[in-house]
Amino acid sequence: MNQTELTDMYASLGISNRVVRFAASVEEALKERFAQIDARAEYNQLKVLKAMQQNRVSDIHFAATTGYGYNDLGRDTLEQVYASCFHTEAALVRPQLMSGTHALHIALSGNLRPGDELLSPVGKPYDTLEEVIGIRESTGSLKEYGVSYRQADLLPDGSFDYEAVRKAINEKTKLVTIQRSRGYATRPTFSVGQIGELIAFIKGIKPEVICMVDNCYGEFVETAEPTDVGADMIVGSLIKNPGGGLAPIGGYIAGRKDCIDRAAYRLSAPGLGREVGASLGLNQSLYQGFFLAPTVVAGALKGAVFAANVYEKLGFSVHPNGSEERHDIIQAVTFGSPEGVIAFCQGIQAAAPVDSYVKPEPWDMPGYDSPVIMAAGAFVQGSSIELSADAPIRPPYSVFFQGGLTWYHAKLGILKSLQYLCDAGLVKDL
Numbered sequence: 368m369n370q371t372e373l374t375d376m377y378a379s380l381g382i383s384n385r386v387v388r389f390a391a392s393v394e395e396a397l398k399e400r401f402a403q404i405d406a407r408a409e410y411n412q413l414k415v416l417k418a419m420q421q422n423r424v425s426d427i428h429f430a431a432t433t434g435y436g437y438n439d440l441g442r443d444t445l446e447q448v449y450a451s452c453f454h455t456e457a458a459l460v461r462p463q464l465m466s467g468t469h470a471l472h473i474a475l476s477g478n479l480r481p482g483d484e485l486l487s488p489v490g491k492p493y494d495t496l497e498e499v500i501g502i503r504e505s506t507g508s509l510k511e512y513g514v515s516y517r518q519a520d521l522l523p524d525g526s527f528d529y530e531a532v533r534k535a536i537n538e539k540t541k542l543v544t545i546q547r548s549r550g551y552a553t554r555p556t557f558s559v560g561q562i563g564e565l566i567a568f569i570k571g572i573k574p575e576v577i578c579m580v581d582n583c584y585g586e587f588v589e590t591a592e593p594t595d596v597g598a599d600m601i602v603g604s605l606i607k608n609p610g611g612g613l614a615p616i617g618g619y620i621a622g623r624k625d626c627i628d629r630a631a632y633r634l635s636a637p638g639l640g641r642e643v644g645a646s647l648g649l650n651q652s653l654y655q656g657f658f659l660a661p662t663v664v665a666g667a668l669k670g671a672v673f674a675a676n677v678y679e680k681l682g683f684s685v686h687p688n689g690s691e692e693r694h695d696i697i698q699a700v701t702f703g704s705p706e707g708v709i710a711f712c713q714g715i716q717a718a719a720p721v722d723s724y725v726k727p728e729p730w731d732m733p734g735y736d737s738p739v740i741m742a743a744g745a746f747v748q749g750s751s752i753e754l755s756a757d758a759p760i761r762p763p764y765s766v767f768f769q770g771g772l773t774w775y776h777a778k779l780g781i782l783k784s785l786q787y788l789c790d791a792g793l794v795k796d797l
């Protein structure tokens with residue numbers, strides 16, 4: 368194949384020569400960066416393979432169970448694979464954990480008792496956790512069950528406020544929740560190393576406190592996970608990184624055996640715990656997705672780095688910036704105008720394998736105080752390891768985007784977004 372063939376192919380998908388050439392120059396400068404991402408993916412691929420081999424994964428593990436799901440060998444072995452990979456005593460990996468929020472809720476409510484206090488040493492947690500905790504009044508919140516909450520905010524530069532954390536720890540503090548990814552906030556994402564330092568500080572003050580990390584969007588971005596640096600539990604969603612795009616549903620909690628057992632008794636029922644929960648024929652997708660996850664995450668990371676560099680070069684503010692080290696797969700780009708974020712999201716949608724002909728528009732979504740636009744042409748509803756973008760229509764008009772099951776799809780999405788911005792006259796000189 369020569370360069371012309373590729374350019375022609377892009378042209379047939381509506382990408383102009385000018386955009387292809389500009390992208391090629393950006394990509395050329397990212398060779399070293401991409402090689403680093405590939406090297407980490409290689410390491411993580413071996414880590415996953417080793418865990419699968421150690422646990423003697425076999426095709427019998429892909430068989431479906433129904434009903435109670437007693438003796439579901441595939442389910443139990445998959446949990447052992449997660450535990451081996453993340454270097455923990457145990458794991459709960461279930462389609463019955465319906466989302467990241469649900470997994471976090473089960474980990475928290477399983478391990479906290481009335482009179483206990485929950486501490487977030489990294490400021491306000493992810494939106495959906497506000498109702499789980501009771502920061503926003505909500506039926507069934509931890510607050511209703513007599514669990515109090517305290518938080519230590521980050522310093523203005525985004526670093527840990529160790530003095531505030533020290534002051535916030537008291538005789539009631541039972542569990543500390545640390546969110547790794549910035550999510551859709553403006554603070555930085557924490558590296559595994561930084562999380563390790565924070566945990567060591569907290570355990571230095573109160574050794575028996577349970578340290579839980581919300582690991583959403585962080586899995587396989589680095590070669591270590593928070594459980595390698597002292598976390599008692601990590602929690603995440605299978606329609607993000609560790610599901611590798613193949614898991615159609617699910618969440619995981621990996622960590623210390625006593626913590627996982629308490630979570631399991633909360634998920635099913637006291638006395639039942641991990642013994643029940645049919646896998647309904649989903650096991651193969653969960654195994655295969657986990658197997659693919661390191662390369663899928665690498666593709667998503669390349670997309671994020673590429674987008675940061677494309678839009679930074681065009682003068683837009685990007686977060687993280689084009690050269691920063693990454694600790695999750697989320698990329699924010701600030702366009703400064705509603706037209707900018709709308710064109711971007713419509714471009715991402717137009718590049719999708721599913722629903723590419725649909726044109727997303729801003730709408731008044733329940734629970735948000737400004738209209739929101741979302742682009743998602745995904746095989747799995749709401750999957751954000753697949754290429755997706757969303758933006759609230761309000762200043763500073765930033766769009767958050769993440770995912771891409773392959774680097775080539777992520778690249779097409781970004782080229783398409785740039786093409787839409789050019790066509791709308793929002794980008795002049797390429």
Ligand SMILES: *Cc1c(COP(=O)(O)O)cnc(C)c1O
Binds near residue numbers: 546547548
């Ligand atoms: C996505 C996410 C969650 C919640 O996951 P859902 O699957 O959307 O419920 C929690 N915390 C962080 C940091 C996330 O990115």
